[in-house]
Amino acid sequence: MIIRLDMQSDLPIYSQLMNQIIEGIASGELQPGEDLPSVRSLASDIGVNLHTINKAYTLLKQEGFIQIHRQKGVVINPDGMPGITPEYEQKQSEQLRPMIAEAICRSMSKERLLHIVSSIYEDISHAEKGNA
Amino acid sequence: MIIRLDMQSDLPIYSQLMNQIIEGIASGELQPGEDLPSVRSLASDIGVNLHTINKAYTLLKQEGFIQIHRQKGVVINPDGMPGITPEYEQKQSEQLRPMIAEAICRSMSKERLLHIVSSIYEDISHAEKGNA
DNA sequence: ACATCTGTTATATTTGTAGTATAACAGACA
């Protein structure tokens, strides 16, 4: 899997990493049970410190996306992804609300907004893996 | 307008302020041309430093939501809100994408996601102002 | 003229997070 980092972004590196791994899972590019690189190898691959990788992995583990086995390594959670918990629903609403408010301010119609969300949803779902 | 701040949030105070003002505009509670409190009075009202307020106001001005007049004060932009610029569309997509990816990971159907977005859109649009 | 309001600018300080740099520890495994 190709990792792209934007060092100029206001998003921390570990957040960018988390986002890309989550999108990799969502697109099917990363399958449950699949291995992820070790903190050291990924760190040297993309040129950051191993603690930065470790932070991303630790947070992904806390949210249930991956499993970390002390001497084996890191895998996409083979027991499946976390579900739609009440805490997740609340977090999601809190994140969506300011974005939707700004869209309304800018006179974006509900239909147009829904179409954008729908397009991104399809774009991620239907992402092909280059090795078809 | 009632401002609610969560000092424990990971969101900076000035961001929370921006979000609430934008939602106030989106709901119609704040009308174009309407005055906003001065940096000093709002700061003392909600118990934060005036620079924190000033930062929120300055950013809102940069994005076109408000106007700042040097000796008069701050008003909701009477010339109307900023439109849907290409830069805005790109920023919006970049913000939506990780959230939608996580929703897909958690097996949230597109229909359910769209329904949530739609509900929040309606909730903000139809917010009544208590002084009906 | 004077006081008072407005936003603005400048400094300095404190606190917390992000990221890096090293080093060591502990368990698995060939």
Add this chain to the structure above:
DNA sequence: TGTCTGTTATACTACAAATATAACAGATGT
């Protein structure tokens, strides 16, 4: 016995967030 894994600890730099003061400049009202 090495070598791999994640883990923990410490220290350091850099930066953002927030506060605390203070002063400046223009407009307004008395």
